[in-house]
Amino acid sequence: MSDAAQPTAAEVRAAAEAVKTALDRHLAAVERRSGEDDPAVYEAFNQLAAAAEVYDELLYDRYDEVTPFEIPGTDDSLPPYAGPEEPNAISVLIRRDYAVAEPQRLLAQAQRVEAAEYDDGPGADEDAAGTIHGALGVLFGEFEPDEIASRHKEFGLEEGDSTLWVTAADEPAEPGEWLELPFEGVDPQRVVCRFDVSAVFDDEDAEDGEEAAATDELDDLDLDEDEDLEPLDAER
Numbered sequence: 001m002s003d004a005a006q007p008t009a010a011e012v013r014a015a016a017e018a019v020k021t022a023l024d025r026h027l028a029a030v031e032r033r034s035g036e037d038d039p040a041v042y043e044a045f046n047q048l049a050a051a052a053e054v055y056d057e058l059l060y061d062r063y064d065e066v067t068p069f070e071i072p073g074t075d076d077s078l079p080p081y082a083g084p085e086e087p088n089a090i091s092v093l094i095r096r097d098y099a100v101a102e103p104q105r106l107l108a109q110a111q112r113v114e115a116a117e118y119d120d121g122p123g124a125d126e127d128a129a130g131t132i133h134g135a136l137g138v139l140f141g142e143f144e145p146d147e148i149a150s151r152h153k154e155f156g157l158e159e160g161d162s163t164l165w166v167t168a169a170d171e172p173a174e175p176g177e178w179l180e181l182p183f184e185g186v187d188p189q190r191v192v193c194r195f196d197v198s199a200v201f202d203d204e205d206a207e208d209g210e211e212a213a214a215t216d217e218l219d220d221l222d223l224d225e226d227e228d229l230e231p232l233d234a235e236r
Contacts, residue, residue, distance in 0.1 A: 083190035087168035097160030105156030110135030
């Protein structure tokens with residue numbers, strides 16, 4: 001990088017001060033948190049992560065030095081929160097993916113629902129449970145999404161990734177305002193908190209556990225420097 005493009009010493013120091021301020025805010029939010037998933041703590045965490053990232057970049061550009069710490073989950077996650085400090089409304093956006101692992105089980109469950117609903121004979125939608133898309137409509141029309149999530153194996157489904165976003169708004173939406181395109185135009189900077197579930201996290205934890213176990217095994221093989229070793233018997 002050329003000297004002209006380098007940040008000034010004052011800019012680096014200002015970034016360091018911003019980290020200190022963000023650190024104090026994060027500690028204060030943690031001390032005042034109202035529960036395990038307090039949005040204020042999440043917001044303070046994101047602000048601290050953003051400030052630390054800026055400082056780290058400026059420090060490297062100016063002095064070719066790096067910080068000794070790393071805050072995980074900021075590169076590929078959400079940008080710092082920039083929504084209202086006191087939201088008057090929120091929206092909860094949920095996505096859950098499933099694979100249709102056992103189609104016959106899915107069809108059978110949908111047919112049971114239809115049979116229970118029309119005890120006196122077939123109803124107007126007697127063929128709805130005869131196809132996969134029809135069976136899905138029957139089941140999701142009968143059961144709440146959370147119940148399907150907890151009983152997915154009973155319905156022949158296999159869980160995939162899922163995510164839940166809580167977004168802040170200045171005012172509640174008007175009735176019917178967003179029904180045509182319910183998931184369009186979500187502002188990532190108004191996401192108060194998000195919760196992700198994915199098998200990839202389990203794989204990463206398993207890899208970390210395997211690496212730790214391998215390190216422990218190597219440590220167990222270390223010999224004490226003062227340990228007396230018996231000479232090998234030359235005659236076998």
